[in-house]
Amino acid sequence: MSKIVTRFAPSPTGYIHIGNVRSAIYPYLLAKQAGENGKFILRIEDTDQARYVAGATDLILDTLKWLGISWDEGPEAGGENGPYFQTERKSIYLDWAKKLIKQGKAYADPTDPETIEKYRKEDNEKKIPYLYRNHRPDNTPEWQEGMPIRFKADPKPRDWHDEVMGDLHAGPEVQDDIILIKKDGLPTYNFAHIIDDYLMGCTHVMRGVEYLPSTPNYLALYETLGIEMPKIVSLPHILRPDGRKKLGKRDGAKSVTEYREDGVLPEAMLNYLTCLGWNDGTEQEIYPKDELIKKFSLDRIQNSGARYDETKLLWMNGQWIRKIFTEEGVDVLYQKTLDFWPESAMNYKEEYRKEVLSIIYDRLKELSELPSMTSYFFEDPNINPEMILNNKFLKKLSEQELADLLKLSIEKLSDTEWTEDVIQDTLNQLLEQTGKKPAELFSLIRIAVSFAPFSPALNLTLKVLGKDRSLARLNATKNALINDLQ
RNA sequence: GGUUCCGUCGUCUAGUGGUCCAGGACGUCUGGUUCUCAUCCAGAAAAUCGCGGGUUCGACUCCCGCCGGAAUCACCA
Numbered sequence: 264m265s266k267i268v269t270r271f272a273p274s275p276t277g278y279i280h281i282g283n284v285r286s287a288i289y290p291y292l293l294a295k296q297a298g299e300n301g302k303f304i305l306r307i308e309d310t311d312q313a314r315y316v317a318g319a320t321d322l323i324l325d326t327l328k329w330l331g332i333s334w335d336e337g338p339e340a341g342g343e344n345g346p347y348f349q350t351e352r353k354s355i356y357l358d359w360a361k362k363l364i365k366q367g368k369a370y371a372d373p374t375d376p377e378t379i380e381k382y383r384k385e386d387n388e389k390k391i392p393y394l395y396r397n398h399r400p401d402n403t404p405e406w407q408e409g410m411p412i413r414f415k416a417d418p419k420p421r422d423w424h425d426e427v428m429g430d431l432h433a434g435p436e437v438q439d440d441i442i443l444i445k446k447d448g449l450p451t452y453n454f455a456h457i458i459d460d461y462l463m464g465c466t467h468v469m470r471g472v473e474y475l476p477s478t479p480n481y482l483a484l485y486e487t488l489g490i491e492m493p494k495i496v497s498l499p500h501i502l503r504p505d506g507r508k509k510l511g512k513r514d515g516a517k518s519v520t521e522y523r524e525d526g527v528l529p530e531a532m533l534n535y536l537t538c539l540g541w542n543d544g545t546e547q548e549i550y551p552k553d554e555l556i557k558k559f560s561l562d563r564i565q566n567s568g569a570r571y572d573e574t575k576l577l578w579m580n581g582q583w584i585r586k587i588f589t590e591e592g593v594d595v596l597y598q599k600t601l602d603f604w605p606e607s608a609m610n611y612k613e614e615y616r617k618e619v620l621s622i623i624y625d626r627l628k629e630l631s632e633l634p635s636m637t638s639y640f641f642e643d644p645n646i647n648p649e650m651i652l653n654n655k656f657l658k659k660l661s662e663q664e665l666a667d668l669l670k671l672s673i674e675k676l677s678d679t680e681w682t683e684d685v686i687q688d689t690l691n692q693l694l695e696q697t698g699k700k701p702a703e704l705f706s707l708i709r710i711a712v713s714f715a716p717f718s719p720a721l722n723l724t725l726k727v728l729g730k731d732r733s734l735a736r737l738n739a740t741k742n743a744l745i746n747d748l749q
Numbered sequence: 750g751g752u753u754c755c756g757u758c759g760u761c762u763a764g765u766g767g768u769c770c771a772g773g774a775c776g777u778c779u780g781g782u783u784c785u786c787a788u789c790c791a792g793a794a795a796a797u798c799g800c801g802g803g804u805u806c807g808a809c810u811c812c813c814g815c816c817g818g819a820a821u822c823a824c825c826a
Contacts, residue, residue, distance in 0.1 A: 274826055311825055376824075383823095392751050393822080411824050428754070437752055437822080445824040452826045476753055476821040499755080500820080507818055538774095542762060546773045565762080567755050568819075575761070575775045585788075626787040636786095656784070694783085705784035717786030 267297040268466045270304040271327075271334075272456060274311060275319035278518035279326045281571055282501045282510035283471070285536055289498060290469045291332045292537065292559040304463055305337030307348045308456070310449040326519045330529050331552055336463070344463040349455050356450035359458055359488070360412045360443045368487045369443055371406035372413045374398075396440045412444040414454075414484065421479045426496040426561045428472075433479040441480050457481060461490045469496040473509075496561060499540055500568040510571050522576075526603055526630020530587070531580040539572075540565040549582055581628045588624050593617050596624060605634035607641040615640075618727045622719040636715075640728060643736065644714035646743045651710050656702040662744050665707060668697060669741040672708055673734055681730040687722040711740035 269290030273279065279287070294303035305327070307320055324338060336342025346352055363369035379395070386393040396416045406412060418435030425431050443454040450458070460468060475497050485492045500509035510516045522532060534550050543558045550558070588596045597617050608616055619640045626636060638644075651657055651665060660668075672693055679689040694704055705721050712733055718724045725733045 272826090276826080308826065314825065372824090379824090387750090390750070413824095431753080433753070439822090442824050447824080449824095451824070456826090470826095471820095472754070473820060474826090478753095497754090502819090504760090509820075539761065544763070546763080548774055569762090570760055572760055572775070578775060581788085623787095625789090628787090654785090691783085701783045703784080707784090709784065715786090718784095719786090721784070 267294055267301045268464045269294045269469060270306055270465050272306040272308050273323050274308040276314045276316050277319055278322050280512055280516040280518050282516045284519050286470055286498055287327060287332055288537055292556055295556045296559055302335045305334035306459060310349050310455060329523055330533055353449060356455055356458055364406055369412050369414050370403040371410045373404050374400060392436060394439045399440060409446055411442050411446045413440040414443050416440050417483050421482045423482055426494055427564045427566050428497050438479050438483055457484050460493055465493050467494045467496055469498060472497045472499055499566055502568045502570045504571050527580050528583050528599060531583040535576045535579045540569040577628045584627050585625055593621050600630055603630040603633040605638055605641060611641060622723045622727055639713040639715050646740055647714055648743055648747055650714055654706055656706045662748050666741050666744040668707055669711060669737055673737045677734060683722045683726045686725050690722060712736045
């Protein structure tokens with residue numbers, strides 16, 4: 264198998280959001296698929312000092328780690344091709360640019376921004392496309408610090424192959440004298456990524472389709488630099504839920520870590536995002552990471568944009584919660600829920616929290632629902648007789664009748680051995696004895712004990728709650744009903 | 750405006766000339782699982798395959814035109 268080196272090269276301008284994580288996931292998957300022959304590099308493109316956000320790099324690292332995406336080379340990991348921050352590679356780019364000047368393929372540009380702006384305006388007014396190469400100065404000075412360096416374009420028709428988009432073509436009119444080195448001495452993305460990808464041995468350049476229009480310029484650069492072109496992989500956009508536009512921060516694209524706080528599992532996130540715009544041709548929906556790595560393929564990446572659908576992500580999260588519980592057990596799932604329990608749960612033993620988790624897990628879509636779903640297991644609920652009296656199954660019964668039913672239930676349950684099976688037997692006997700429908704008796708007991716809109720199966724709820732506490736709550740509710748009567 | 754890309758159920762998608770009056774999943778609706786909310790199971794509705802022409806015995810699949818949408822045209826990445 265041939266070597267595969269991919270990279271994710273974010274700029275530290277903020278958090279990673281839903282719309283752009285995929286350009287980290289896909290290259291990671293592809294590199295891992297190659298096993299020993301694969302390498303995934305993380306490179307920080309911090310050449311824009313104006314947009315630089317302190318702490319953004321940590322945010323990026325944190326997000327990738329959470330998703331389970333590890334890098335073979337890059338910040339923290341190190342590697343033989345470092346440094347991995349572009350600002351620390353400043354002199355490398357400058358050397359390459361100077362070499363190009365010497366060969367007459369680039370030039371120092373003394374033109375001030377105002378003049379450039381004027382050219383642009385004039386061309387716009389004349390309704391001709393603005394191309395800087397039409398305004399190329401005749402005599403260019405020796406380069407000195409503080410002066411940008413421009414590439415001397417070699418405009419001609421360009422054909423290339425894109426692993427996702429297929430065979431592509433562009434005419435000379437899109438090729439221009441792009442800036443290689445800015446006046447602050449740092450390179451532009453256009454130049455830096457080409458040098459870095461080459462030096463780092465990248466075999467694939469995976470990035471969003473927004474770079475597709477500038478690819479002809481890159482092609483020209485590869486050519487004059489004498490660099491073998493890596494495979495180009497253009498990833499279609501992830502679209503806003505409400506339209507066809509690409510999802511960006513401006514449209515409220517949530518950061519990936521925001522979902523961590525909501526209790527979305529990284530497994531589900533990775534699964535959902537990978538399958539948004541990619542599938543293996545089968546009807547499978549749920550893929551663990553190792554399977555994603557094994558099955559991922561460039562040629563099955565969709566070439567049109569995909570609408571982001573949070574509902575499906577949440578569905579998938581529910582699937583993953585259940586999958587982890589049934590396949591790996593409570594303990595594994597419990598470890599993932601640690602940050603989500605209500606405060607009151609901390610007064611209880613871990614074993615108890617696990618018991619609670621075992622009976623409510625299949626109702627969870629997001630882990631953040633844990634507190635509202637489980638609070639009555641940890642603190643006594645407020646007794647609210649209205650909830651019983653207005654219940655659709657119970658409102659035809661009188662308060663007296665309800666109190667009597669509770670009284671009888673308390674008596675029977677007091678003599679019951681507290682296991683789920685025996686509790687169920689008792690409940691069944693109660694049904695027979697009272698002649699009530701399950702909808703009536705069970706609803707009554709369930710509400711009396713939880714005052715929650717819903718709960719797990721009654722026998723399990725009682726079992727986990729414990730005998731003393733169940734009976735105490737039943738009594739309290741019964742008394743409240745009786746007080747109401749007087 | 751120039752350039753380029755894209756176009757199958759509401760959404761994500763399968764489909765590479767006949768097995769497709771188009772399959773799966775999410776969502777929606779209905780029913781079932783001794784109470785609730787979910788889960789799970791069963792079922793339903795939902796795509797004249799953007800439109801119009803060709804090619805062909807036959808097209809969602811190939812060709813042309815049109816329309817629609819998007820991206821991009823920075824000393825940002």
